[in-house]
Amino acid sequence: xxxxxxxxxxxxxxxxxxxxxxxxxxxxxxxxxxxxxxxxxxxxxxxxxxxxxxxxxxxxxxxxxxxxxxxxxxxxxxxxxxxxxxxxxxxxxxxxxxxxxxxxxxxxxxxxxxxxxxxxxxxxxxxxxxxxxxxxxxxxxxxxxxxxxxxxxxxxxxxxxxxxxxxxxxxxxxxxxxxxxxxxxxxxxxxxxxxxxxxxxxxxxxxxxxxxxxxxxxxxxxxxxxxxxxxxxxxxxxxxxxxxxxxxxxxxxxxxxxxxxxxxxxxxxxxxxxxxxxxxxxxxxxxxxxxxxxxxxxxxxxxxxxxxxxxxxxxxxxxxxxxxxxxxxxxxxxxxxxxxxxxxxxxxxxxxxxxxxxxxxxxxxxxxxxxxxxxxxxxxxxxxxxxxxxxxxxxxxxxxxxxxxxxxxxxxxxxxxxxxxxxxxxxxxxxxxxxxxxxxxxxxxxxxxxxxxxxxxxxxxxx
Numbered sequence: 001x002x003x004x005x006x007x008x009x010x011x012x013x014x015x016x017x018x019x020x021x022x023x024x025x026x027x028x029x030x031x032x033x034x035x036x037x038x039x040x041x042x043x044x045x046x047x048x049x050x051x052x053x054x055x056x057x058x059x060x061x062x063x064x065x066x067x068x069x070x071x072x073x074x075x076x077x078x079x080x081x082x083x084x085x086x087x088x089x090x091x092x093x094x095x096x097x098x099x100x101x102x103x104x105x106x107x108x109x110x111x112x113x114x115x116x117x118x119x120x121x122x123x124x125x126x127x128x129x130x131x132x133x134x135x136x137x138x139x140x141x142x143x144x145x146x147x148x149x150x151x152x153x154x155x156x157x158x159x160x161x162x163x164x165x166x167x168x169x170x171x172x173x174x175x176x177x178x179x180x181x182x183x184x185x186x187x188x189x190x191x192x193x194x195x196x197x198x199x200x201x202x203x204x205x206x207x208x209x210x211x212x213x214x215x216x217x218x219x220x221x222x223x224x225x226x227x228x229x230x231x232x233x234x235x236x237x238x239x240x241x242x243x244x245x246x247x248x249x250x251x252x253x254x255x256x257x258x259x260x261x262x263x264x265x266x267x268x269x270x271x272x273x274x275x276x277x278x279x280x281x282x283x284x285x286x287x288x289x290x291x292x293x294x295x296x297x298x299x300x301x302x303x304x305x306x307x308x309x310x311x312x313x314x315x316x317x318x319x320x321x322x323x324x325x326x327x328x329x330x331x332x333x334x335x336x337x338x339x340x341x342x343x344x345x346x347x348x349x350x351x352x353x354x355x356x357x358x359x360x361x362x363x364x365x366x367x368x369x370x371x372x373x374x375x376x377x378x379x380x381x382x383x384x385x386x387x388x389x390x391x392x393x394x395x396x397x398x399x400x401x402x403x404x405x406x407x408x409x410x411x412x413x414x415x416x417x418x419x420x421x422x423x424x425x426x427x428x429x430x431x432x433x434x435x436x437x438x439x440x441x442x443x444x445x446x447x448x449x450x451x452x453x454x455x456x457x458x459x460x461x462x463x
Contacts, residue, residue: 006413009463013421014048020425023064024052043431046420051429056083058440061429070428070448072355072435077227077259077385078284080337080348082440088288091332092325101325110327115294117334118286121267123276124296128305128315129322133258134162136281136293137221139305139315141166143279144219144252146313147301152213154220154251156200158229158401161221161256170197171228173405200226200400201234203241214249219279224269225380227259229401231387231434236379239273246278252301258283258293262334263436264349264380266341273379288333290326344439349382351437351446358450359388366457373398374434387434390414414460422459426452 018025028049031038039045051063059082061071074082081087095101115127130136141153141164153166157179161167169192170179182192196213198205200222210217220242226232246253255277260269262285270277279297286292295302295315305315320326337344356372363370374386389404390411398404405412415433423430428449 003407003411003413006418009460010417010421012463013418013425016425017421018048021049021051021063021065021067025049027052027064047417051424058082058084059438059442059445067427069424070445070452072437072441072449073429073431074436074438075289076284077263077436078287079289080263080285080344080384080436080438081333082438084289085440087336088329088332091328095325095328101328103324104319106324107322108324108327110324110331111322114286114292114327114330114334117331117338118282118294118296121334121338122261122280122282122296123268123271124280125299126302127294127296128302128317129327130293130295130315131291131318131320131323131326132162133256133281133283133293134164134167135318136258136283136295137161137167137254137256138164139313140254140279140281140295140297141219141221142313142315143295143297143301143304144254146304147252148218148250150216150218150251151194152196152216152218153194154196154198154209154213154217156222156226156229156401157197158200158405159221159223159226159256160228162258165191166195169195173401173407175407178402199402200229201232201238202400203235203237206238206241206245210245210249210251214245214251217249217251219252219254220246221254221256223256223260224273225260225263225383225385226401230398230404231374231385232399232404233375233377233380233383234273235377236273239270239275239379243275243277252279253277255280257281259385262286262337263385264383265345266334266337269380272381285337286330286334287326288329290329291320291323292326292330346382348384348437348439349376351441352382352384352386354446355437355449356386358446359386359453362450362453363388363390363457366454367461368457369394371398373404384437385434386436388415388419389433418460419456422456423452425459426455428452 028038037045044050053061054064055062061069118127157170168183171183179197198209224234255270257280261282281295283293303309304313360370371389372386374383376383404410419433
């Protein structure tokens with residue numbers, strides 16, 4: 001099907017948005033003079049300019065122009081308790097008042113306590129902290145390559161594992177190449193040749209790839225719940241097949257749980273599948289809103305970064321690795337999630353179901369065929385994460401990134417730039433039609449979302 005031309009619609013939406021947010025526009029002009037594209041994270045720099053946020057609490061943020069905006073992006077899905085949760089801010093405020101929290105350069109008890117929690121809740125034997133999901137996946141792959149003595153990395157097309165060398169292949173869908181392409185200039189060709197890209201949730205393709213490359217594969221890195229690639233859970237068969245094949249061929253199985261970790265239970269998502277990876281990476285939620293990430297896993301692999309393994313892998317840490325204030329926020333968050341697990345996760349799953357049904361129903365009632373990804377399955381009983389899509393044909397499967405980002409299958413402009421701008425005009429923020437519920441979201445907030453979506457659908461019909 002030929003995609004609709006949204007040039008005029010986007011122009012009208014951008015004009016309305018610019019007139020509505022003059023202070024954010026002015027800040028953007030200042031930013032453009034001193035920052036590349038006006039910011040430091042490309043995804044946040046929407047056109048014509050992003051909302052500049054002055055305050056945030058719970059489910060809502062307030063921009064420089066005074067608009068209160070219902071936010072489902074929630075810190076790149078890190079804020080499972082909403083923005084600035086009191087349980088974390090109180091702990092940090094008290095620490096700062098007591099003269100603690102910024103004594104960077106030393107070790108303290110917080111690191112030990114967070115590492116103990118991670119081992120207890122994920123089945124890992126060792127933990128090392130860093131400051132971002134990108135670094136955690138890079139170090140995990142380095143460890144796997146050193147441990148196996150092999151070079152090749154197997155990953156999923158559409159899977160986002162950060163801006164690091166072995167992850168910058170096969171992220172965005174291209175009409176001609178699919179996911180078989182490099183995402184950036186500047187990478188040595190040899191690095192790109194070492195990365196093998198395959199389809200998500202396809203056990204047979206996984207078997208074929210291991211049969212073809214098995215004695216060269218250092219690791220298979222995969223998200224148990226696909227994040228940027230379309231917000232969909234892995235099937236039980238897929239992850240169990242991955243575990244069996246990695247063991248059979250002597251490869252390291254890495255679960256990237258930067259998004260999934262502590263999102264569906266107070267621990268790792270792999271446990272819901274009955275699958276224990278060799279290494280796992282965590283971030284986002286475990287930081288309590290602060291920059292915390294971790295690599296966890298088997299002692300014999302992890303020890304390659306330390307004295308027991310001859311420090312063969314230079315996973316030495318950075319200035320802010322294990323930063324005391326960040327570790328305090330992490331400990332506070334993890335303890336809270338563990339203590340309140342029975343009430344938090346069922347409620348989040350129910351909110352996620354309500355949001356997905358709401359989005360599909362409202363747009364369908366207004367004449368737009370819409371479907372959400374993010375639903376649970378037999379392994380993952382409930383999900384607080386959602387992404388809205390507009391397939392051209394009813395009943396088309398949306399099981400992998402190849403389905404939802406192929407412009408021949410779904411209207412990727414409508415659920416991308418168009419919907420994001422139109423929702424902002426209704427004081428709702430999603431990032432390209434995706435986001436997640438937090439414990440701070442209420443039924444009243446979802447009623448607000450319903451009205452906003454109906455207004456958006458009617459507006460788009462008129463343009």
